[in-house]
Amino acid sequence: MSAVHELAPRAGGFAHQRIAAAVMIAFFALAPLVAYPVFLMKVMCFALFACAFNLLIGYGGLLSFGHAMFLGTAGYASAHAAKAWGFPPEFAILFGTACSALLGFVTGLLAIRRQGIYFAMITLALAQMVYFFYLQAPFTGGEDGIQAVPRGKVFGLLDLNNVWGMYMLVFAVFVGGFLLIHRAVHSPFGQVLKAIRENEARALSLGYDVNRYKLLAYVLSATLAGLAGATKVLVFELASLTDVHWTMSGEVVLMVLLGGLGTVFGPVVGALIIISMENYLAQIGSWVTVVQGVIFVICVLTFRRGVIGELGRLIGKPL
Amino acid sequence: MEIFGIPTQALFGQLLIGLINGSFYALLSLGLAVIFGLLNIINFTHGAQYMMGAFCAYFLLTKLGIGYWWALAVTPLAVGIIGMVIERLMLARLYKLDHLYGLLLTFGLALIIQGLFRNEYGTSGIPYALPQELAGGHNLGFMFLPNYRAWVILASIVVCLATWFMIEKTRLGAYLRAATENPQLVQAFGINVPRMITLTYGFGVALAAFAGVMAAPIYQVNPLMGADLIIVVFAVVVIGGMGSIMGSIVTGFALGLIEGLTKVFYPEASNTVIFIIMAIVLMIKPAGLFGTQR
Numbered sequence: 001m002s003a004v005h006e007l008a009p010r011a012g013g014f015a016h017q018r019i020a021a022a023v024m025i026a027f028f029a030l031a032p033l034v035a036y037p038v039f040l041m042k043v044m045c046f047a048l049f050a051c052a053f054n055l056l057i058g059y060g061g062l063l064s065f066g067h068a069m070f071l072g073t074a075g076y077a078s079a080h081a082a083k084a085w086g087f088p089p090e091f092a093i094l095f096g097t098a099c100s101a102l103l104g105f106v107t108g109l110l111a112i113r114r115q116g117i118y119f120a121m122i123t124l125a126l127a128q129m130v131y132f133f134y135l136q137a138p139f140t141g142g143e144d145g146i147q148a149v150p151r152g153k154v155f156g157l158l159d160l161n162n163v164w165g166m167y168m169l170v171f172a173v174f175v176g177g178f179l180l181i182h183r184a185v186h187s188p189f190g191q192v193l194k195a196i197r198e199n200e201a202r203a204l205s206l207g208y209d210v211n212r213y214k215l216l217a218y219v220l221s222a223t224l225a226g227l228a229g230a231t232k233v234l235v236f237e238l239a240s241l242t243d244v245h246w247t248m249s250g251e252v253v254l255m256v257l258l259g260g261l262g263t264v265f266g267p268v269v270g271a272l273i274i275i276s277m278e279n280y281l282a283q284i285g286s287w288v289t290v291v292q293g294v295i296f297v298i299c300v301l302t303f304r305r306g307v308i309g310e311l312g313r314l315i316g317k318p319l
Numbered sequence: 320m321e322i323f324g325i326p327t328q329a330l331f332g333q334l335l336i337g338l339i340n341g342s343f344y345a346l347l348s349l350g351l352a353v354i355f356g357l358l359n360i361i362n363f364t365h366g367a368q369y370m371m372g373a374f375c376a377y378f379l380l381t382k383l384g385i386g387y388w389w390a391l392a393v394t395p396l397a398v399g400i401i402g403m404v405i406e407r408l409m410l411a412r413l414y415k416l417d418h419l420y421g422l423l424l425t426f427g428l429a430l431i432i433q434g435l436f437r438n439e440y441g442t443s444g445i446p447y448a449l450p451q452e453l454a455g456g457h458n459l460g461f462m463f464l465p466n467y468r469a470w471v472i473l474a475s476i477v478v479c480l481a482t483w484f485m486i487e488k489t490r491l492g493a494y495l496r497a498a499t500e501n502p503q504l505v506q507a508f509g510i511n512v513p514r515m516i517t518l519t520y521g522f523g524v525a526l527a528a529f530a531g532v533m534a535a536p537i538y539q540v541n542p543l544m545g546a547d548l549i550i551v552v553f554a555v556v557v558i559g560g561m562g563s564i565m566g567s568i569v570t571g572f573a574l575g576l577i578e579g580l581t582k583v584f585y586p587e588a589s590n591t592v593i594f595i596i597m598a599i600v601l602m603i604k605p606a607g608l609f610g611t612q613r
Contacts, residue, residue: 063419110598113605117361117418118557122601125554128547129594136587246550250426257423289434296427300420301412 016317020265021182025175037167038235043275044174045232050255050267051181052224058262059185060217061197062112065120066127067225067252069107072134072244074100074226079146079239080139089152089160089169093230100226101219103130108218112211115200124246131244145240149233166235173231177224182264184220193217247289254292257299260306265319269307330583331462337579338572339468339537342475343369343530345571347552348559349479350526352567353486356499357519360410360421365552366545367432368524371398372531373540374436377447387450387536394532395525402524403517410520411513429546436542444539471533478529479568486564495519554597560610570608 031040049071056062078096081087087095107126111119134140141147151160160166184190192213196203204210233239242248251274259270278288299306305313312319347365354362362368375397376390385393405428413420449467456465486492498505498512506512531545538544559570574593581592588595600608 063422065422110601113601114557117355117422120419120422121361121553121557122597124550125557125594125597128550128554129591129598132590132594136590250430253423253426286434286438289430290438293427293430293432293434296430297409297424300424300427301409304416304420 014317016315017264017319020319021178024265024268028171028174032164032167037163039275039279041167041170041235042232043272044170045228045235046252046255046275047268047271048174048177048231049225049228050252050259050271051178052221052228053252054256054262054267055181055185055224056217056221057256059190059193059197060214060221062115062214062218063120063253064111064123064218064221064249065246065253066107066123066125066130066249067221068244068246068248069127069130070100070104070222070225071229071232071248071252072239072241073103073130074229075233075239075243076134076140076146078230079149079233082152082234083146083149084139088154088156089234090154092152093173093227093234096230096233097223097226100229101223104219104222104226105215108215108222112214112218124249127244127249128246131241131246134241134244140239140241143241145238147238149237149239151234151237160234170231170235173227177227178268181224185264189213189216251292254296254299256306258295258303258306260309260312260319261304263306263308263312263319266306266308273307325583327461328463333579333583334576335462335464335468335579336582337576338472339575340578341572341575342472343534343548343571344552344555344575345479345568346475346526346530346533347548348555348567348571349482349564350523350530351552351556352559352561352564353482353526354520354523355561357495357516358406358410358414358421359418360413360425361418361553361556362520362523363422363425363549364405364428364432365425365524365527366547366549367429368398368402368527368545369531369534369548370436370542370545371401371432372528373447373535373538373544374440374531374542375528376532376535377445377540380447387532391529391532395529398528398531399521399525403521406517406520411516429549433542433546440542442541442543444541444544447535447540449536467536471537474533475530478526482526483564483568551593554593556607558593558597558600558607560607562607562610566607566609 028040028044049067052070053064053067056064074096076096077099078087078092081095082089082092107123111122111126114122135142139146151166153159154165154169158165158168160169192203192208195206196208196210196213200210229243232243255270255274256267257270258273259268260266274292277291281288281291284291303310308319347369351362351365354360372394375394376387379385379390379393380387409424409428410421413424453467453470456463458464486495494505494510494515498510498515502512534544555570555574556567558574559566561567574596577596578589578592582589
């Protein structure tokens with residue numbers, strides 16, 4: 001996507017990006033003093049989800065319209081592990097994330113066979129198949145979902161039933177995931193990924209196994225989306241069909257588009273805006289869909305760089 | 320009478336439902352293919368426009384007392400014109416950008432349209448009466464064939480073939496195919512390509528609206544009737560490949576039939592069979608059955 005190319009961060013850390021990262025981490029460390037912690041945990045889960053999605057579109061040039069399948073799969077898997085098998089939370093999250101990674105590997109093998117619009121349609125269709133599977137599978141509880149998922153204690157020490165314990169876990173998962181993506185993007189792997197996005201034929205002619213790199217990026221994105229989904233389930237103690245529905249796939253696209261496609265901090269800001277909107281505009285109820293649609297249209301027509309993209313352009317540095 | 324342990328009544332009944340679904344898959348994927356050919360965008364609003372077709376027929380009947388047959392003619396025109404306005408005001412600004420932006424824009428439009436209708440009419444369907452001329456049915460001996468369903472299959476085959484004929488065999492279609500290959504050159508020959516693009520989008524949308532009117536008496540009029548359907552149609556498009564008009568028609572009907580058969584023999588998979596076929600086709604022939612990789 002043309003707007004992405006101009007703004008994609010170059011190799012090596014920039015001082016201003018470090019400052020921005022420090023500001024973001026400080027924000028999530030201090031915000032619970034003034035804001036509702038469950039709301040902030042939701043924001044962090046979705047921010048990680050959006051960052052994982054952005055890894056694929058921003059650095060790989062692949063628009064997935066089915067990322068909800070990873071969020072939801074990890075959610076169901078970890079909820080089932082924690083509730084039915086009595087897994088402690090750290091293993092439940094690990095198990096859920098591993099399930100999403102596996103699903104990412106299988107669907108990735110199929111989806112990377114086509115590009116552009118086809119890739120979007122294929123991921124959407126695969127996600128719909130996964131949705132129907134969970135709708136019918138007995139262990140997911142259908143429309144009710146898996147309720148009252150036990151939170152337990154991380155490593156037997158950190159009690160997640162205490163809201164601050166839960167907050168610390170979500171905070172650690174979010175910051176860890178964010179830094180991992182940052183690391184991946186600035187590694188030789190990330191450089192090859194960008195080269196493929198810019199000119200696939202040329203990267204191929206230089207001897208890079210293009211499909212392997214794409215698949216690796218896809219699996220990494222799926223895994224981190226799964227990590228977000230598994231953590232989210234523990235926060236809300238609920239795994240439901242909402243998380244696998246196509247509207248969720250659309251929502252993450254919206255977050256990243258609004259925040260800024262291919263920017264480092266855009267997905268986090270996008271998630272913060274969209275989740276705030278849903279929370280504070282809860283009284284408008286069903287109008288949320290319409291508002292989301294309007295934001296989509298406005299972003300595509302006049303605001304393609306997104307909030308962070310525009311901000312980066314103002315200060316002349318990619319954020 | 321039984322075939323493979325399945326009563327023939329049930330078997331042919333499901334096959335009929337499959338053919339009906341196939342008619343809608345064919346009409347909708349045909350519209351998507353026509354739009355994609357010239358505009359290079361995937362029209363995510365297609366499902367919403369199909370729904371608008373059904374609602375338009377309902378409005379015509381309840382507000383103006385205009386019946387099914389006139390609705391069948393007026394609705395594609397009305398929804399098509401709305402489509403052309405959308406193309407002129409919004410889509411036309413995106414042609415120089417990455418095609419994915421067209422997908423995102425039409426997705427946003429679908430959310431708006433479906434959201435507005437849902438706020439107004441809820442999610443329970445509104446019944447639309449069968450046209451009197453097509454009430455009743457015939458007993459074919461092995462099954463009972465309702466007249467309206469026979470009409471839907473027949474009408475969609477005729478419309479699909481007419482579209483195919485227009486694009487592949489007429490002068491207008493030749494211009495269209497030429498503009499798909501090389502719009503600059505066609506423009507240089509003095510053909511107004513932007514107007515052709517607008518009309519093509521309008522035509523694709525009109526096909527969706529036509530399908531919507533035909534669906535109204537069968538599935539009821541529901542704000543979300545196109546939301547899930549469009550995802551299945553996307554899978555149909557991936558299976559067929561968008562290279563050929565006839566390909567999307569054949570794929571649409573065939574997948575409807577396969578889905579119907581699955582309902583008889585393994586009902587648990589009937590929701591997912593089309594997606595599974597898509598996965599298999601992607602493994603064997605990634606460009607789609609009738610497609611060419613480009």
